[in-house]
Amino acid sequence: MNPFVLLFIAIISEVFGSSMLKVSNGFKRLWPSIGVVIGMGIAFFCLSLSLKHLPLGTAYAIWSGVGTALTAVIGVLVWKEKMHAKKLVGLILIIGGVVIMKLSGAAH
Numbered sequence: 001m002n003p004f005v006l007l008f009i010a011i012i013s014e015v016f017g018s019s020m021l022k023v024s025n026g027f028k029r030l031w032p033s034i035g036v037v038i039g040m041g042i043a044f045f046c047l048s049l050s051l052k053h054l055p056l057g058t059a060y061a062i063w064s065g066v067g068t069a070l071t072a073v074i075g076v077l078v079w080k081e082k083m084h085a086k087k088l089v090g091l092i093l094i095i096g097g098v099v100i101m102k103l104s105g106a107a108h
Contacts, residue, residue: 003053006046007062014043014067019074058101065098 017039024032
């Protein structure tokens with residue numbers, strides 16, 4: 001499978017797992033807690049498979065950066081967290097950093 005497809009699955013799974021943390025109530029709710037374990041398990045498994053073909057720094061930067069940005073967007077859209085200028089600038093910087101890492105290391 002394409003390593004970027006695996007990385008995409010890892011990102012979506014991590015975002016799902018992180019979102020389930022919000023509703024797990026400190027692992028006191030069973031199904032959201034199971035969602036955390038499954039989401040994070042798939043995320044790490046797919047990330048590990050993508051690392052067979054991608055440089056560690058590049059893959060991890062993309063995984064963590066895009067995951068952070070998507071989780072922040074979900075916080076705004078689903079949990080009605082405030083989006084303010086500093087948060088928006090931070091997200092833009094994260095995405096910019098991911099793009100630079102992708103351009104610098106994944107062309108092998």
